Amino acid sequence: MDPDVTAFDWFALAPELTLLATALIVLVVEPFLGPARTKWVNPVAVVGVLATLVWVVLLAVDGTDRSSFGEMFVVDAYALLFKVFFLGTALFVLLLSYRYFQEIRTYQGEYYFLVLSAFLGMLLMPSARDLVMVFIALELVSVPGFVMAGLRKFDLRSNEGAMKFFLIGVLSVAVLLFGLSIVYGYTGTTNLAGIAEGLAGLEDEPLVLASMLFVIVGFGFKISAVPFHFWAPDTYEGSPIPVTAFLSVASKAAGFAGLLQVCFVAFEPLADVWAPVLGVIAVLTMTLGNLTALQQRNIVRLFAFSSVAHAGYMIVPFGLVRPGEADVNSQAFTAVLLYLLAYSVMNIGAFAVVTAVARRHPGRQTSDYAGLGQRSPGLATALTMFLLSLGGVPPLVGLWAKFFVFTAAVNAGTAFTYFLAAAVVVNSVIAMFYYLSIARTMWMDAPAVPDPIRPGLALNFTIAALAVVALAVGIYPEAFAGFADASTLIAAGP
Amino acid sequence: MIVPAGHYLVLAAALFTVGVVGVLVRRNLIVMFMCIELMLNSVNLTLVTFSRVNGNLDGQVLSFFVMVVAAAEVTVGLALIVNLFRLKASADADDVDALRS
Numbered sequence: 001m002d003p004d005v006t007a008f009d010w011f012a013l014a015p016e017l018t019l020l021a022t023a024l025i026v027l028v029v030e031p032f033l034g035p036a037r038t039k040w041v042n043p044v045a046v047v048g049v050l051a052t053l054v055w056v057v058l059l060a061v062d063g064t065d066r067s068s069f070g071e072m073f074v075v076d077a078y079a080l081l082f083k084v085f086f087l088g089t090a091l092f093v094l095l096l097s098y099r100y101f102q103e104i105r106t107y108q109g110e111y112y113f114l115v116l117s118a119f120l121g122m123l124l125m126p127s128a129r130d131l132v133m134v135f136i137a138l139e140l141v142s143v144p145g146f147v148m149a150g151l152r153k154f155d156l157r158s159n160e161g162a163m164k165f166f167l168i169g170v171l172s173v174a175v176l177l178f179g180l181s182i183v184y185g186y187t188g189t190t191n192l193a194g195i196a197e198g199l200a201g202l203e204d205e206p207l208v209l210a211s212m213l214f215v216i217v218g219f220g221f222k223i224s225a226v227p228f229h230f231w232a233p234d235t236y237e238g239s240p241i242p243v244t245a246f247l248s249v250a251s252k253a254a255g256f257a258g259l260l261q262v263c264f265v266a267f268e269p270l271a272d273v274w275a276p277v278l279g280v281i282a283v284l285t286m287t288l289g290n291l292t293a294l295q296q297r298n299i300v301r302l303f304a305f306s307s308v309a310h311a312g313y314m315i316v317p318f319g320l321v322r323p324g325e326a327d328v329n330s331q332a333f334t335a336v337l338l339y340l341l342a343y344s345v346m347n348i349g350a351f352a353v354v355t356a357v358a359r360r361h362p363g364r365q366t367s368d369y370a371g372l373g374q375r376s377p378g379l380a381t382a383l384t385m386f387l388l389s390l391g392g393v394p395p396l397v398g399l400w401a402k403f404f405v406f407t408a409a410v411n412a413g414t415a416f417t418y419f420l421a422a423a424v425v426v427n428s429v430i431a432m433f434y435y436l437s438i439a440r441t442m443w444m445d446a447p448a449v450p451d452p453i454r455p456g457l458a459l460n461f462t463i464a465a466l467a468v469v470a471l472a473v474g475i476y477p478e479a480f481a482g483f484a485d486a487s488t489l490i491a492a493g494p
Numbered sequence: 495m496i497v498p499a500g501h502y503l504v505l506a507a508a509l510f511t512v513g514v515v516g517v518l519v520r521r522n523l524i525v526m527f528m529c530i531e532l533m534l535n536s537v538n539l540t541l542v543t544f545s546r547v548n549g550n551l552d553g554q555v556l557s558f559f560v561m562v563v564a565a566a567e568v569t570v571g572l573a574l575i576v577n578l579f580r581l582k583a584s585a586d587a588d589d590v591d592a593l594r595s
Contacts, residue, residue: 132552177534
């Protein structure tokens with residue numbers, strides 16, 4: 001371990017410290033100022049997230065790569081891109097939660113504290129360059145997630161979803177750690193770049209390969225890849241809807257950030273071994289996710305399986321990685337980043353509409369959406385846009401996300417990667433069936449009840465903003481691509 | 495007598511296996527949870543052993559964090575199990591089946 005582990009850079013840590021302070025303030029508002037003031041909790045959290053965002057922007061303007069705790073915590077372009085992305089997600093999750101939790105009238109302080117703690121973990125994740133930090137960040141995202149999923153504790157289904165999430169989450173961490181402990185045994189370091197050096201030339205060690213499998217399984221649970229996805233639909237269905245949006249986007253993105261760092265930095269020398277495994281998992285994940293989604297009548301379960309399928313598309317680039325080929329690897333890396341950004345915009349948008357409709361129709365069935373086009377044309381238009389974008393229709397952001405994954409797979413240029421590219425195309429077609437069937441229900445079917453849905457200001461703003469982003473980025477993808485190109489782990493890697 | 499590192503690693507692997515089998519076989523949520531704790535402790539044993547073999551402290555540092563996080567997970571997990579027991583008067587995994595696709 002480096003001698004300067006205690007040296008740290010306050011400026012580099014400012015975003016995390018600001019968010020931590022906000023989380024603590026939010027927690028004490030209710031006990032100290034009384035239940036009447038809990039309505040201030042959400043705005044305080046929003047202000048805190050905005051202040052954090054200011055620090056991140058200042059760090060980006062400053063532009064120098066910084067590190068703390070002896071290279072364990074690094075602030076570079078990659079980390080900053082993810083931080084901006086997570087903070088944007090945090091803002092939208094807070095806006096989604098505002099009305100929902102105000103109407104539940106309880107656990108507001110606790111809920112926002114947990115959300116902010118989880119996002120603190122997410123801010124740490126892309127900066128982590130050491131197994132200790134990766135582990136801490138992953139747990140800081142997961143553990144609040146367990147509680148948030150079970151927040152409706154009077155509701156058996158919420159509790160059940162949380163229970164499954166918890167057992168699977170803890171189990172996956174144990175498996176992941178066992179793999180990491182063996183990797184540490186072979187390489188003698190917990191630093192990611194150091195592990196890459198130590199692993200080079202160990203292709204034939206069965207224990208190293210087994211440990212890598214353990215790590216993939218551990219992350220597979222986090223990102224709900226098939227066959228480790230079975231908890232996701234139940235947990236998503238049982239959780240409060242804003243929490244479902246959080247789990248399906250933010251917590252999955254944190255898992256991907258961790259997987260990116262571990263795979264592209266630490267395990268890069270052995271990519272020949274793990275990349276085909278992840279490629280096969282990708283095809284299984286998207287196919288099974290899409291085929292199961294086709295049969296769902298519950299809208300939340302449908303989006304749960306759709307999010308499993310999207311995880312599959314995002315794993316495809318991992319299947320392309322080859323040791324030492326910076327071209328192929330950096331293209332794959334960019335494809336994952338872009339897909340994550342695009343997926344978040346459209347999925348949070350879709351969940352915002354689901355939150356709005358579920359206020360009026362708590363049953364959350366797809367049939368509740370019948371005639372939404374007549375009842376609330378604005379909501380229906382936005383949801384249609386998000387659905388088409390998830391399906392990959394031009395000129396929306398989802399098309400470009402799929403396009404980058406597809407081109408990365410074709411450019412990698414082996415039979416296996418062509419197969420992956422074909423799988424992406426076939427699956428996009430299957431997915432269109434269920435996305436379009438919801439759209440048809442909204443516009444063609446007669447409404448069961450005539451009254452319009454009234455989502456309220458915060459939700460309306462969220463939905464409109466995300467719809468505009470989905471369309472604008474779809475029309476000007478260059479901005480988006482340039483944004484992600486600016487940051488890569490490959491150049492900075494070993 | 496100095497016990498060689500291999501012995502510790504075999505013990506850790508055995509504990510890990512017992513944990514995995516326990517999670518898969520047992521149906522009582524508390525016992526399943528205990529088995530996961532067993533897996534985490536086998537990880538700690540592996541880390542500490544390798545830390546000694548490698549002659550640096552990185553593994554021991556990580557094992558401390560594993561302990562801290564495991565303690566946090568116990569708090570959350572027991573709270574969830576207690577709440578489930580209040581709602582259903584059961585801590586059996588097979589009774590937790592309200593959500594089905």
